[in-house]
Amino acid sequence: MEDSAPDWSELHDDILGSVFNLLECPDLLRCAAVCTAWRSVFSDARSLKICPQRQTPCLLYCTEVAGTSAVGMYSLLEKREYTIPLPDPPVSNRTWIGSSHGWLITADEKSDLILLNPITGEQIALPPVTTMEHVKPIFNEDGILDKYEMLYYDGKIPRVEDTPYAFDLPRYHDIVYYKAMLSSDPSSGDCIVVLIHQPYSQISFARVGEDHWNWIPIGIHYSDCIYHEGWFYTVISSGGVDAFKLNGPSVIHKRVLKDVQQRNEKMYIVQSPWGDLLLINRITIIPHDVNPEIEDTEMHTSDIEIYKVDIGEQKLVKLTGIGYNALFLGHNTCCCLPVKDYHMLMPNCVYMTDDDYLWLFGRHERRDVGIYSLKNNSLSNVVSLEPWKSWLPPIWMTPNLVKTGMVQ
Numbered sequence: 001m002e003d004s005a006p007d008w009s010e011l012h013d014d015i016l017g018s019v020f021n022l023l024e025c026p027d028l029l030r031c032a033a034v035c036t037a038w039r040s041v042f043s044d045a046r047s048l049k050i051c052p053q054r055q056t057p058c059l060l061y062c063t064e065v066a067g068t069s070a071v072g073m074y075s076l077l078e079k080r081e082y083t084i085p086l087p088d089p090p091v092s093n094r095t096w097i098g099s100s101h102g103w104l105i106t107a108d109e110k111s112d113l114i115l116l117n118p119i120t121g122e123q124i125a126l127p128p129v130t131t132m133e134h135v136k137p138i139f140n141e142d143g144i145l146d147k148y149e150m151l152y153y154d155g156k157i158p159r160v161e162d163t164p165y166a167f168d169l170p171r172y173h174d175i176v177y178y179k180a181m182l183s184s185d186p187s188s189g190d191c192i193v194v195l196i197h198q199p200y201s202q203i204s205f206a207r208v209g210e211d212h213w214n215w216i217p218i219g220i221h222y223s224d225c226i227y228h229e230g231w232f233y234t235v236i237s238s239g240g241v242d243a244f245k246l247n248g249p250s251v252i253h254k255r256v257l258k259d260v261q262q263r264n265e266k267m268y269i270v271q272s273p274w275g276d277l278l279l280i281n282r283i284t285i286i287p288h289d290v291n292p293e294i295e296d297t298e299m300h301t302s303d304i305e306i307y308k309v310d311i312g313e314q315k316l317v318k319l320t321g322i323g324y325n326a327l328f329l330g331h332n333t334c335c336c337l338p339v340k341d342y343h344m345l346m347p348n349c350v351y352m353t354d355d356d357y358l359w360l361f362g363r364h365e366r367r368d369v370g371i372y373s374l375k376n377n378s379l380s381n382v383v384s385l386e387p388w389k390s391w392l393p394p395i396w397m398t399p400n401l402v403k404t405g406m407v408q
Contacts, residue, residue, distance in 0.1 A: 054341060054342070055102075055398050055399045055400070056075070056076050056077045056342050056344060056345070056398075057076065057328055057332070057335075057337075057351070057396045057397065057398050058073050058074060058075050058076065058396070058397055058398070058399060059073070059074040059076070059353070059369075059382060059383075059394050059395070059396060059397075060072070060073050060084075060099075060104070060118065060394060060395050060396075060397045061073075061074070061387065061388035061389070061392075061394035061395075062091060062092070062388060062389045062392045063083075063387050063388055063389055064389060065083065065387070066083045066084075068090045068091065068092035068093075069085060069086055069088070069090045069091065069092075070083050070084055070085045070086055070091070071083075071084050071086060071091055071118060072084075072387055072388065073118070073397075074382065074383050074387070076344050076345065076351075076382075077344050079344075079383075081383075081387060084118050084119070085121075086116065086118060086121070087116075087121050087123060089108050089109065091392070093108065093109050093170075094106045094107055094108045094109065094114075095107050095173055095174065095392060096331065096392070096395055097113075097173070097177045097178070097179055097180050097195075097331060098179055098180035098181050098182075098331055098332070098333065099331060099332040099333065099395050099396060099397045099398075100180075100181045100182035100332070100333040101182050101184060101185040101186075101333075101398070101400060102117060102119065102185065102397065102398050102399055102400020102401075102402075103115050103116065103117050103182060103185075103186065103400065104116045104117075104118060104395070104397065105126075105180040105181075105182070105193065107173035107177060109169060109170045110129070110145070110169045110170070111129050111148065111169055111170065111172040111173040111176075111177075112125070112126070112128050112129050113125075113126040113127075113129070113177075113180070113193075113195075114126065115182075115186060115193075115208070117400060118397065119399050119400060119401055120400075120401065120402075124186055124208060126193060126206055126208070127206050127210060127211050127212050127213050129148065129172070130148075131211065131212040131213050132197075132204055132213045132215070133204065133213070133215035134150050134151045134152075134153070134197075134198075134199060134202075134215075135148050135149070135150060135151075136148070136149040136150075136151060136164070137149075138166060145169065146169075147166045147167060147168055147169065148166065148167050148169065148172045149164050149165070149166045149167075150164060150165055150166075150167065150172075150176060150198065150199060151164050151199075152164060152165070152199045152200075153199070154199070154200050154202060154217070154220050155202075155216075155217025155218055155219075162199075175198065176197050176198045177195065177197055178195075178196040178197055178198070178201055178223075179195075179196045179223075179224065179225070179331060179355070180193060180194065180195045180196070181193070181194055181225050181226070181227065181333040182194075182227070182333070183227045183232070183246075183247075184227070185400060185402060186208050187402045190207075190247070191207070191208040192205055192206070192207055192208070192227075192232075192246050192247065193205060193206050193207075193208065194225050194227075194232055194246075195213070196222050196223070196224075196225065196234075200220040200221065201220060201221045201222050201223065201237075202215070202216070202217075202219070202220055202222070203215075203216045203218075203219070203222055203225075203234065203244075204216065205232075205246050214251075216244065216251055216253075218242070218244075218251075218253050219234075219236065219242055221236050221237045221238065222234045222235065222236055222237075222242075223235055223236070223237050223266065223267045223268070224267060224268045224269045224334065225269065225333075226269050226270065226271055226333060226334065227333075228271045230245060230247065231243045231244065231245055232244045232245075232246060233256065233269055233271075233277065234269070235267045235268065235269040235279055236259065236267075237267055238259040238260065239257070239259055239260035239267065239279065239316060240255070240257055240258055240259040240260070241255075241256040241257035241269065241277070241279070241309060242254070242255055242256065243255075243256050256277075256309070256311060257309055257311065257314060257316075258314055260315070260316055266281070266282040266283075266284065266355075266356065267279060267280065267281055267282075268280040268282065268329050268334045269334065270327065270334045270335060270336050271335075271336070272322070272325070272336045273325060273336060273337070273338045276308045276309065277308070277309040277311075278306060278307065278308060278309070278319075278322075278336065279306075279307045279309060279316060280304060280305065280306055280307070280327065280329060280334070280350075281304070281305040281307070282301055282303075282304055282329065282352070283301065283302050283303040283304070283305070284300065284301050284302065284356060284368065285300055285301075285302045300368050300379070301352060301368055301370075301372060301379065303377065304329075304350050304352075304372055304374065305318065306318070306319040306321070306322060306327075306374070307319065320374075321348045321374045321375060322336065322347075322348055322374065323347065323348060324338065324339050324340060324347040324348070325337060325338050325339060325347065325348070326339055326342070326345040326346060326347065326348075326349050326350070326351060327349070327350040327351065327352075328350075328351045328352075328396045329350055329351070329352045329353070329355075330352055330353030330354065330355045330393075330394075330395060330396055331353065331355045331393070331395045331396075332353075332395055332396035332397065346371065346373075348373065348374045348375050349371050349372060349373050349374065350371070350372040350374065351371055351372075351382070351396065352368070352369065352370060352371075352372060353367070353368075353369045353393060353394045353395055353396060354367045354368045354369060354393035354394070355393065356368070367386070367388065367393055367394065369381075369382060369386070369388075369393075369394050370382060
């Protein structure tokens with residue numbers, strides 16, 4: 001007599017939950033479609049805000065196949081492409097300025113910021129742009145919001161103001177927003193959004209669920225930011241590092257590293273798996289006498305320099321590589337991942353996307369997207385042929401299947 005096939009639907013929920021916790025996003029979604037019992041365990045985990053901690057970053061991009069209301073997603077783990085539908089407003093009518101904890105920070109046609117989880121489809125509206133320090137709304141004769149006027153000043157006292165400039169609503173985010181990042185998954189209930197913006201690459205922040213932005217009148221020329229153990233660490237284009245604690249009644253600031261005054265083109269800041277704070281200088285070749293908004297001229301990364309921040313000696317120590325780790329750079333919150341935990345990643349490599357401020361929104365034949373080997377100083381494609389459209393730069397995103405219940 002033959003043994004009957006096992007009934008997988010009767011697998012104990014605790015065991016099934018432990019298995020789910022080891023899976024990455026594509027396999028987890030497939031498991032949830034196996035049967036009603038498995039979907040129930042999957043749904044319970046999401047409602048309890050339990051999600052597998054280890055997810056390999058994916059590349060999100062606009063594509064002709066996906067159309068105007070969906071994005072393409074390339075899985076580094078599976079080396080295959082997916083199409084993900086997105087809620088309104090259409091992706092063709094917005095841009096993204098950050099990716100953090102599985103959420104995109106996007107800007108709509110009025111340049112208001114919206115958090116979007118492309119996996120769950122959830123959206124969370126952030127405070128309106130008109131609550132930002134340097135913004136003055138301009139209305140037309142019919143009382144309809146027509147433009148934003150940006151006021152040019154920083155936190156120095158006495159205040160010195162340059163001539164203000166007015167921008168059309170959809171053009172504002174292209175010019176003013178630089179990069180945004182989150183302190184945590186919004187499902188935690190205590191998430192802070194930090195925005196680097198013009199004028200002078202200053203910083204503002206907002207708590208998810210509140211109705212206004214808070215300006216930090218300390219420092220200018222910030223280029224990147226990460227969150228680590230209660231502090232936002234920011235890097236200045238000259239190589240200095242500031243830290244801010246934003247979860248109290250007032251902002252606490254400390255200077256972690258003085259300006260090193262070296263030549264830096266594009267600086268990033270990363271917390272390494274081995275405990276060091278790293279600064280990355282990305283050197284890009286941009287042809288001279290070219291208008292990036294109208295000419296399809298190739299821009300590409302020529303070198304990437306890695307430095308360890310020595311806080312005690314107040315200096316940067318140049319590293320020859322990052323060993324068995326991989327860096328992810330771009331408009332995403334930058335991270336350094338050990339390849340032993342992410343077996344599809346290549347060691348001592350930098351996975352990078354476009355985020356050059358002046359060239360981001362030009363329509364180019366080729367984007368500066370690829371995998372840079374620190375050992376060989378060589379660049380290879382993430383995928384061939386590159387499927388993305390040129391008008392919106394691809395961005396790294398770590399999938400997050402947790403539902404917050406904070407739907408817009």
